Amino acid sequence: MSGNTLAGGGVTIVGGAVYTAPSYQYIGSGSIEVSGGAEVSSISDMGVIETVSDAVVSMTVTVDFGTTEGEPLVPDDTPIFVNCDCGQLSPTVNFYTNLVRGDNPLQIFMERNAITFPNTLQLIYNNRIFSWEENLAYAGYGTKGDDREIWNFNVQWSCTNQIGASTFGESVFWKFLLNISQQSTNTEANKITKVLIALGPGGECSNVGFVLDTQTGVVTTDKTVDSVKVVDEIGMFSTGIWKEDPNLNLRVTQLVVRDRLGRLDITPLFPDEQPVLVSESEPGVYIA
Numbered sequence: 592m593s594g595n596t597l598a599g600g601g602v603t604i605v606g607g608a609v610y611t612a613p614s615y616q617y618i619g620s621g622s623i624e625v626s627g628g629a630e631v632s633s634i635s636d637m638g639v640i641e642t643v644s645d646a647v648v649s650m651t652v653t654v655d656f657g658t659t660e661g662e663p664l665v666p667d668d669t670p671i672f673v674n675c676d677c678g679q680l681s682p683t684v685n686f687y688t689n690l691v692r693g694d695n696p697l698q699i700f701m702e703r704n705a706i707t708f709p710n711t712l713q714l715i716y717n718n719r720i721f722s723w724e725e726n727l728a729y730a731g732y733g734t735k736g737d738d739r740e741i742w743n744f745n746v747q748w749s750c751t752n753q754i755g756a757s758t759f760g761e762s763v764f765w766k767f768l769l770n771i772s773q774q775s776t777n778t779e780a781n782k783i784t785k786v787l788i789a790l791g792p793g794g795e796c797s798n799v800g801f802v803l804d805t806q807t808g809v810v811t812t813d814k815t816v817d818s819v820k821v822v823d824e825i826g827m828f829s830t831g832i833w834k835e836d837p838n839l840n841l842r843v844t845q846l847v848v849r850d851r852l853g854r855l856d857i858t859p860l861f862p863d864e865q866p867v868l869v870s871e872s873e874p875g876v877y878i879a
Contacts, residue, residue, distance in 0.1 A: 671716050674763050675750040677796035680845065682716040684723055686746055687842040693832030696773065696825055700740060704731030714748055714843070722749035739776040748843050754789060754818065764817050765790040765799065767841065773825050782824040786839070791815030798844040806837040
């Protein structure tokens with residue numbers, strides 16, 4: 592709830608209940624107005640008013656928004672028309688990446704706070720910005736003493752003709768955007784890591800994979816690469832393991848991609864030679 596003191600002989604408190612979930616946002620608004628006669632204009636909110644003097648009003652307000660049960664929220668499954676020469680896409684697509692690995696600051700933060708980053712993110716179409724997106728936020732212990740860190744992630748995948756303030760007329764392309772911010776509550780330092788990749792339209796769009804070399808900025812994909820921008824203030828890609836293996840794997844797909852299972856060598860479970868029976872009077876006793 593936010594409060595505003597207004598001139599004109601009155602105090603107005605305007606409050607809004609905001610609930611935010613990945614790719615969905617619900618905003619409710621309401622207000623409590625206190626006039627010169629100290630009356631609460633909204634009967635749905637409860638207030639206790641104490642008049643201290645003619646010019647000062649001290650007020651304690653308890654707001655009860657109540658609880659309303661309804662049907663569970665189910666995303667609309669109507670296909671989204673895509674203007675990148677590939678028809679339609681589902682309003683929900685899967686995003687896969689190997690971002691959290693090695694010894695980068697994010698991996699260390701996750702281990703320190705016993706947090707597991709999901710292997711698969713669901714990007715849900717946001718018709719306000721015409722993009723599939725996902726938002727994640729984590730808070731936990733920082734690297735020093737009582738320091739706390741807040742990490743925010745935003746992933747976007749869109750067919751667009753715009754990058755930032757630049758518009759490219761009728762030319763459209765696939766835009767992948769990864770925004771990561773790391774904020775320290777003690778120092779209030781805020782660092783960002785950003786990856787922006789623009790790929791040409793056409794071809795397969797229900798299963799698009801591309802690999803970014805985080806050290807050279809080179810993108811490997813079967814599509815045309817129009818633009819690449821990497822900003823890494825956090826140092827996500829500057830640690831030893833990322834220098835040895837710099838590839839950031841990225842895939843946006845309607846398909847369910849399962850991790851491959853490695854083959855298990857079970858040869859050591861079996862003896863090299865046939866067992867020999869030692870004695871018939873001792874069944875089950877063998878020697879190799």
